[in-house]
Amino acid sequence: MFVKDVVVQNQVGLHARPATFFIQKANEFKSSIWVEKEERRVNAKSLLGVLSLGIVGNTAIRIIADGADEEAAVEGLVQLVESGFAE
Secondary structure, X not given: OXXXXXXXOXXXXXXXXXXXXXXXXXXXXXXXXEEEXXXXXXXXXXXXXXXXXXXXXXXXXXXXXXXXXXXXXXXXXXXXXXXXHHO
């Protein structure tokens, strides 16, 4: 299991478009991946799950992966979040 915390940089957070990019990236990996905000954890490959967290700008989230490519999965998603989803 590989875990990393990251702060969502873009102002609007993970609304529909950035959340879609996030899920597409998560689906590139074989590992099981979760996103955690405060005490709530959802499947990072589920659009409804990610949107249900209500992640806004400057929110700290935790990305957790477990599987063959867990480290690459977490690092790839952290890079995407830190890039601000090119917005």
